[in-house]
Amino acid sequence: MTITIALQLLIAGLSVGSIYALVALALVIPFKASSILNFAQGELVTVGAYAALVLTALALPYWVVLPVTILIGFVVGLFIERAMIRRIMAAPEFTLVIATFAIGLIIKSAIRLYWQDNLFTIDNPLPFGSFRVAGVVLNPQYLWVIFCTTMLVVCLAWFFKFNPLGKAMRAVSQSQEAARLMGVSVERVLMISWGISSAIGALGGILLAPIIGINPEVGHLVLKALVAAVIGGFTSLPGAVVGGLLLGLIETYSGAFFGSTAKNILPFVVLVVFLLVRPYGLFGRAPLVRI
Amino acid sequence: MKQNQQTVWMILALLIAAGIAPWVLPTYYLYLLNLILINIILALGLNVLTGNSGQISLCHSSFMAIGAYTYTLLNNHSQLPMLLCVLVAVLLASVGGILVGYPARRLSGIYLALATLAFLSLTQILIEEFPDLTGGIRGLKIEPSEFLGWSMGNETMLFYIVAIACGFCLYITANMMRSRIGRAFDAIRTSPHAAQALGIQVAQVKLVAFTISAAYAGLAGALFSMVVGFIDPVEFGVSASLRYITFIVVGGMGSIAGSVIGAVVFTGLPEALRGIKEYGDLVYSAILLLSLIFMPNGLVGLLRARKSKPNASTVGH
Numbered sequence: 178m179t180i181t182i183a184l185q186l187l188i189a190g191l192s193v194g195s196i197y198a199l200v201a202l203a204l205v206i207p208f209k210a211s212s213i214l215n216f217a218q219g220e221l222v223t224v225g226a227y228a229a230l231v232l233t234a235l236a237l238p239y240w241v242v243l244p245v246t247i248l249i250g251f252v253v254g255l256f257i258e259r260a261m262i263r264r265i266m267a268a269p270e271f272t273l274v275i276a277t278f279a280i281g282l283i284i285k286s287a288i289r290l291y292w293q294d295n296l297f298t299i300d301n302p303l304p305f306g307s308f309r310v311a312g313v314v315l316n317p318q319y320l321w322v323i324f325c326t327t328m329l330v331v332c333l334a335w336f337f338k339f340n341p342l343g344k345a346m347r348a349v350s351q352s353q354e355a356a357r358l359m360g361v362s363v364e365r366v367l368m369i370s371w372g373i374s375s376a377i378g379a380l381g382g383i384l385l386a387p388i389i390g391i392n393p394e395v396g397h398l399v400l401k402a403l404v405a406a407v408i409g410g411f412t413s414l415p416g417a418v419v420g421g422l423l424l425g426l427i428e429t430y431s432g433a434f435f436g437s438t439a440k441n442i443l444p445f446v447v448l449v450v451f452l453l454v455r456p457y458g459l460f461g462r463a464p465l466v467r468i
Numbered sequence: 469m470k471q472n473q474q475t476v477w478m479i480l481a482l483l484i485a486a487g488i489a490p491w492v493l494p495t496y497y498l499y500l501l502n503l504i505l506i507n508i509i510l511a512l513g514l515n516v517l518t519g520n521s522g523q524i525s526l527c528h529s530s531f532m533a534i535g536a537y538t539y540t541l542l543n544n545h546s547q548l549p550m551l552l553c554v555l556v557a558v559l560l561a562s563v564g565g566i567l568v569g570y571p572a573r574r575l576s577g578i579y580l581a582l583a584t585l586a587f588l589s590l591t592q593i594l595i596e597e598f599p600d601l602t603g604g605i606r607g608l609k610i611e612p613s614e615f616l617g618w619s620m621g622n623e624t625m626l627f628y629i630v631a632i633a634c635g636f637c638l639y640i641t642a643n644m645m646r647s648r649i650g651r652a653f654d655a656i657r658t659s660p661h662a663a664q665a666l667g668i669q670v671a672q673v674k675l676v677a678f679t680i681s682a683a684y685a686g687l688a689g690a691l692f693s694m695v696v697g698f699i700d701p702v703e704f705g706v707s708a709s710l711r712y713i714t715f716i717v718v719g720g721m722g723s724i725a726g727s728v729i730g731a732v733v734f735t736g737l738p739e740a741l742r743g744i745k746e747y748g749d750l751v752y753s754a755i756l757l758l759s760l761i762f763m764p765n766g767l768v769g770l771l772r773a774r775k776s777k778p779n780a781s782t783v784g785h
Contacts, residue, residue: 216581268764270524270577275524275710276757278526279710279760280757283754286748290750400589403582403585438593442594445589445593448582453574
């Protein structure tokens with residue numbers, strides 16, 4: 178294998194990985210705050226993709242479509258938390274897993290009813306095509322994805338470190354009781370954490386739309402994001418990013434070396450191995466439980 | 469004593485009904501009845517694992533797939549008698565249960581959900597990636613086989629086999645729940661720590677629960693392929709698993725009556741709503757979500773609450 182091919186695969190792996198990282202981040206944020214894993218996250222990506230489709234059909238330019246899509250995602254997240262999740266917050270874990278799964282299925286089948294199984298696409302937002310640097314073909318779409326994910330990570334790092342709301346979110350994830358005593362409105366923080374996660378999902382949707390197209394099965398991606406989140410440890414934001422990128426690289430290189438069967442199977446093998454050997458991932462810590 | 473008598477009469481009535489059903493029902497309703505009985509078997513198995521032992525499984529459709537594909541392949545390519553094919557299908561599905569149960573011994577909650585989801589995805593990919601054996605996404609047709617000289621194409625014969633299998637499963641489950649292992653299942657759900665302290669080997673019991681539950685699903689899978697005559701991987705995806713979970717959540721967790729009610733209602737419901745077939749998944753998942761929020765104990769829980777209310781008030785006086 179030449180260095181050029183290795184580099185080419187590296188770029189491809191990183192761009193696939195940054196999508197995984199994006200959705201994994203969207204999974205981890207509400208999980209940290211409310212310890213609820215949102216299995217409907219994939220469908221929130223789908224919502225973003227279809228929102229972008231509808232807005233683009235209204236002949237709006239990409240630079241309007243992008244923020245509006247993210248806003249729509251945010252509002253959908255707020256609604257899901259307020260209308261459904263808050264009612265079953267204290268329910269057993271089984272109920273929460275199945276309920277979020279059901280929410281996802283509702284969104285997916287509603288979308289399928291309206292748009293059928295057609296494959297839509299939206300135009301490439303960037304005005305230039307692929308170009309070569311030192312023999313490596315660079316697709317601006319992929320670079321745009323990598324750029325957006327990087328920006329998002331920087332924004333989130335800032336948000337959780339300096340913004341009062343971000344700090345409140347960290348406080349809630351440490352102890353809801355103590356946060357409440359310090360005057361933090363826990364309900365509001367949880368609701369906003371779902372909104373943010375859903376907005377990130379919508380961003381993932383609009384980024385993916387020109388690359389893989391828009392159909393009701395876009396949300397299938399959440400499986401990979403879950404694997405990424407497990408690799409990183411469910412409670413760690415940097416872990417989610419590292420896990421996503423790692424998974425993207427593993428997939429791309431294994432696909433190149435061993436073919437598509439290996440590429441499809443390997444993520445789940447990795448998942449099972451991690452669950453068996455290191456269930457709390459590379460960066461997570463096992464929670465201490467009082468019996 | 470009176471209760472016992474009632475039960476005996478009910479069982480007798482059911483037996484007679486099952487006996488004459490294939491002679492009076494039109495083909496389509498017989499087919500529907502077969503599906504209901506198969507779903508009862510599946511719901512019973514899932515309820516042992518989820519309702520009684522408190523374990524999450526998102527991969528029950530995979531256990532069913534293992535049963536269905538094993539039966540179909542053996543039936544189409546070997547000369548083995550029908551019962552042996554079914555037995556091998558059930559055994560292989562239980563092996564699948566062990567494969568999932570082994571990591572599940574140490575996992576709980578979302579981690580268990582993820583492990584079972586991984587197993588589901590793996591079986592789906594394996595079915596799709598080896599089309600020479602499994603027919604891939606195009607699916608497989610099942611050749612009709614023979615049982616004691618009767619062709620399985622014979623609907624009456626087929627119905628009796630499915631009904632006997634279902635009755636057998638009901639009998640086994642009812643007895644199992646009253647046995648040592650059944651009580652152990654309930655104990656590890658209510659409090660794993662207390663169960664461990666009382667000498668129940670929690671890890672081992674979990675493994676047993678997964679194995680038994682997968683065996684039910686394998687049997688349901690084999691019967692399903694006999695009745696429907698065609699299988700493809702779409703039939704065994706996540707939404708199928710969620711459908712089976714709907715049976716027991718809406719019917720009632722940890723209750724045999726709940727499994728039966730759930731399976732009957734939700735196999736019948738799509739027929740009642742036949743005019744709006746494409747809304748199927750939407751209706752299913754909406755009912756699932758609403759009953760999780762507003763009816764956590766299922767239909768059986770509602771009935772019980774209604775029954776016990778007058779009693780509670782008499783005690784108050």
